[in-house]
Amino acid sequence: MARSFYPIENFAPAPQQVSLLPFRFTRFFGQELLVNEAGEFIFAPEGTAYSLLEGAVDVRSLLYKDLKAKHIVYDETSSALLDVLATKIRTKYDHLSGGTKLHIFVVTLRCEHSCHYCQVSRQTASKGEFDMSRETADRSISLMLDSPSPHVTLELQGGEPLLAFDMIQYIVPKAKEQARIRNKGLDIVVTTNLACATDEMLTYFRDEEVRISTSLDGPAFLHNKNRPRPGNDSYERAIDGIERGRAILGHSNVAALMTTTAASLDHVEEIIDEYVRRDFHTIFLRPISPYGFALKTKNRTGYEMERFLEFYKQGLAHILNINRSGYRLAEIYSQILLSKILTPQGTGYVDLQSPAGGAWNVLVYNYNGDVFASDESRMLAEMQDWTFRLGNVHKDNRRSLFTSEAALRMFEVSCNQSLAGCSDCAFQSYCGADPIYHHATQGDMYGHRPTSGFCTRNMEVIKHLFSFIQEDNPETMGIFWSWLTGRPLPQKGGTCD
Amino acid sequence: MRLTTAGSARNIEEAIVGRITTQNLPDATRGQYIRFFAEGEAPILDFAGYRAILSHADLATDYPVVDRLRESEHFRDGDVVVVERDGFVRSLYRSYERHHSLFVTERCSSNCLMCSQPPKDKDDVESLTKRNQELIRLMSPAPEYLTITGGEPTLLGDHLFELIDQLKTSLPNTELHMLTNGRTFAWPEYTRQFAAIEHPNLCLGVPLYSDCAGDHDYVVQAKGAFDQTVAGLHQAARNGIRVEVRVVLHRLTIPRLTRLVEYIYRNLSFVEHVALMGLEYVGYTPRNIAELWIDPFDYQAELERAVNYLVMRNMTVSIYNHQLCVLRQSLWPYAQKSISDWKNLYLTECEKCSALEDCGGLFKWAVKKHSEHIHPL
Ligand code: SF4
Ligand code: SF4
Numbered sequence: 038m039a040r041s042f043y044p045i046e047n048f049a050p051a052p053q054q055v056s057l058l059p060f061r062f063t064r065f066f067g068q069e070l071l072v073n074e075a076g077e078f079i080f081a082p083e084g085t086a087y088s089l090l091e092g093a094v095d096v097r098s099l100l101y102k103d104l105k106a107k108h109i110v111y112d113e114t115s116s117a118l119l120d121v122l123a124t125k126i127r128t129k130y131d132h133l134s135g136g137t138k139l140h141i142f143v144v145t146l147r148c149e150h151s152c153h154y155c156q157v158s159r160q161t162a163s164k165g166e167f168d169m170s171r172e173t174a175d176r177s178i179s180l181m182l183d184s185p186s187p188h189v190t191l192e193l194q195g196g197e198p199l200l201a202f203d204m205i206q207y208i209v210p211k212a213k214e215q216a217r218i219r220n221k222g223l224d225i226v227v228t229t230n231l232a233c234a235t236d237e238m239l240t241y242f243r244d245e246e247v248r249i250s251t252s253l254d255g256p257a258f259l260h261n262k263n264r265p266r267p268g269n270d271s272y273e274r275a276i277d278g279i280e281r282g283r284a285i286l287g288h289s290n291v292a293a294l295m296t297t298t299a300a301s302l303d304h305v306e307e308i309i310d311e312y313v314r315r316d317f318h319t320i321f322l323r324p325i326s327p328y329g330f331a332l333k334t335k336n337r338t339g340y341e342m343e344r345f346l347e348f349y350k351q352g353l354a355h356i357l358n359i360n361r362s363g364y365r366l367a368e369i370y371s372q373i374l375l376s377k378i379l380t381p382q383g384t385g386y387v388d389l390q391s392p393a394g395g396a397w398n399v400l401v402y403n404y405n406g407d408v409f410a411s412d413e414s415r416m417l418a419e420m421q422d423w424t425f426r427l428g429n430v431h432k433d434n435r436r437s438l439f440t441s442e443a444a445l446r447m448f449e450v451s452c453n454q455s456l457a458g459c460s461d462c463a464f465q466s467y468c469g470a471d472p473i474y475h476h477a478t479q480g481d482m483y484g485h486r487p488t489s490g491f492c493t494r495n496m497e498v499i500k501h502l503f504s505f506i507q508e509d510n511p512e513t514m515g516i517f518w519s520w521l522t523g524r525p526l527p528q529k530g531g532t533c534d
Numbered sequence: 535m536r537l538t539t540a541g542s543a544r545n546i547e548e549a550i551v552g553r554i555t556t557q558n559l560p561d562a563t564r565g566q567y568i569r570f571f572a573e574g575e576a577p578i579l580d581f582a583g584y585r586a587i588l589s590h591a592d593l594a595t596d597y598p599v600v601d602r603l604r605e606s607e608h609f610r611d612g613d614v615v616v617v618e619r620d621g622f623v624r625s626l627y628r629s630y631e632r633h634h635s636l637f638v639t640e641r642c643s644s645n646c647l648m649c650s651q652p653p654k655d656k657d658d659v660e661s662l663t664k665r666n667q668e669l670i671r672l673m674s675p676a677p678e679y680l681t682i683t684g685g686e687p688t689l690l691g692d693h694l695f696e697l698i699d700q701l702k703t704s705l706p707n708t709e710l711h712m713l714t715n716g717r718t719f720a721w722p723e724y725t726r727q728f729a730a731i732e733h734p735n736l737c738l739g740v741p742l743y744s745d746c747a748g749d750h751d752y753v754v755q756a757k758g759a760f761d762q763t764v765a766g767l768h769q770a771a772r773n774g775i776r777v778e779v780r781v782v783l784h785r786l787t788i789p790r791l792t793r794l795v796e797y798i799y800r801n802l803s804f805v806e807h808v809a810l811m812g813l814e815y816v817g818y819t820p821r822n823i824a825e826l827w828i829d830p831f832d833y834q835a836e837l838e839r840a841v842n843y844l845v846m847r848n849m850t851v852s853i854y855n856h857q858l859c860v861l862r863q864s865l866w867p868y869a870q871k872s873i874s875d876w877k878n879l880y881l882t883e884c885e886k887c888s889a890l891e892d893c894g895g896l897f898k899w900a901v902k903k904h905s906e907h908i909h910p911l
Pocket of ligand 1: 453458459460462463464465468469486491492493495496
């Protein structure tokens, strides 16, 4: 016997009671932007949040269906699917599972450069005094591998780590051997200005599968201005090192980062063009960090965050044009935020996390064995501010580092979910908390959002990216998605809508 | 290509499953076979050991037999058929095809408005299970692809676990697809048991018709189905079971199609494939056609937007049951020739078409209802 069919009213009755799920919202260029707990968002007419609170939203409207499908409201006519929402949130926080992944070893403080903004280096020191000892390296390796993470990254840093190449040659095989014994994955990166990189060193990195991260601040005049060294040839040496590094290690194993100084601010397009000329496909428009010597010498290198944001926006526009012309160039900070906004995944990026990445996702082992919650914490210590020193490799284990006074004080203010200003900010799920930054700039870990450079930067960058999303230009969105997925850039004219 | 024939049956107690042979096999090897005598062939009356006899000519015998067959040109040696008590002979497996199916029950917990195989509330589980167990034993060579279909396979209860276990043992390299409404998988214990079979090449094909519970429930005519299906997909993924989402495109699913794929991307990002399928004019569809019909030509913009949405996000997407002349050219790379050969057909226009080779054509039942925009390319 054939079965009967029933009308839609039997399956989708009008709900009597609309209930709210956690969401945050803000006015956004004539619309309202509502963001749920898992970072899913919806552009709605202004006043939507208010009418939800008043119970005045039309449950028969298409908007209501959208709000329901986006896990912003639910009602008694169907399950809220809280398990699904929980899974989405868990996916966003996946970087928390496993424990600290990035481990920075400061193998020496010595450096032959004398960059104005450098917080820590010692040009004059003789070998030995500011180098990591073998005992310290052994203990640091052991602590690194005590992290529950099945895969860790070891970053060799300085000063200029190549000045202590013998130490690198000690650490690399030792770390690999220990990782093998403990059955852990290990990546190794060396952060170097490449000025004194010999072919032998580069060959060693190739053979040991150590990747290179170097500095390139822009064209010669700017790079050399930012990075003084005897002979004033930092740029020439960096370019030469990049070319040789690529020839020996392979193109993709040499990455470059830039720092934006006051001198950079008027030259964003030249900086970007330099990256294209050097055949890089990523660039990170990074503000100078307000720590250590950089803070002291503010008048020489520092600037207001507003000025940096102009620099960033102008740079992003230029970068988009370059992509439109067919050359793939991703801006890393935008890419990280877009990934948080547009994809179900989280990111491992340490400086934009809640709980803050310090200690949870990065630990720094100084040349003398001191352990810090981040590279910035170490720079503060160079200025006699020991707030974020968690302990020392010779006295502490993972447990005592994580339960130290310093760690606990920091953890208390590590979640933007519970910070005034952030707790009801629409962008909370994309942003992070940064107690170290706020301590350094405001003398208070908790921080004051309205005057915080961290907040100013993130709020403005996130808004800027959302304005592209709101505009929904197929070509621009195609470029963004190509950054996120590695797919080819959209064809001229756009194929995405 | 036909799948059934009939004749007059005698001496058949219950349905017999066996392999067709046209050879006179040695006595000892006849055990799995059904001896078939083609049109014009004079039966040799040595029947001992065969499971049954099929013949065009009249045959007087005490062995299980269907004679005076109406049609039989479609039989090939090695085909597996089931011979019913009433003289129906249905082909279950034909070795030269790549796609095969295992029809496990006519029962279903949903009642979709456009179901191509309308459910029946009769208890066929025991008999079909027995038939399918024998069919799996006889499938040789092992099929490349096999689809478990119904009705709703999970209504088989433990019998489904037995079947999949048997498939895992006897056809381990066959890519197995199971079409299910996914609702049963909402029960964690069920899904754990299902996953514990650890079939190495199994993927569930699960339909989802809207990002809104009420709309989906209406299409499948079952209250609470959306919640169960979404929860079921999550349970499946959590237990390492691969899943594909299937969307049938019609007037009720097109309006929110982009939002549906958005929902899939954000909530079900683990699905390995999204299949967007044209409506089949068969089963329930003709009855509900007024509510369901939209000419595929008229939803190309929505389809293109949805496909691009998924492609940009690195999700794998395919379009099934669509003719190339109706699809926007940008969508051609995603169109699959998905209609199995016995179901497919081309129109007279198609004879002049330069895309005939690449086009999947139409379902044979689409002669009665298809896009107004079919034209040779
Ligand atoms: S720091 Fe600013 S932008 Fe970030 S979550 Fe807090 S209030 Fe929002
Ligand atoms: S005319 Fe026929 S063969 Fe050609 S594309 Fe259309 S349906 Fe396919």
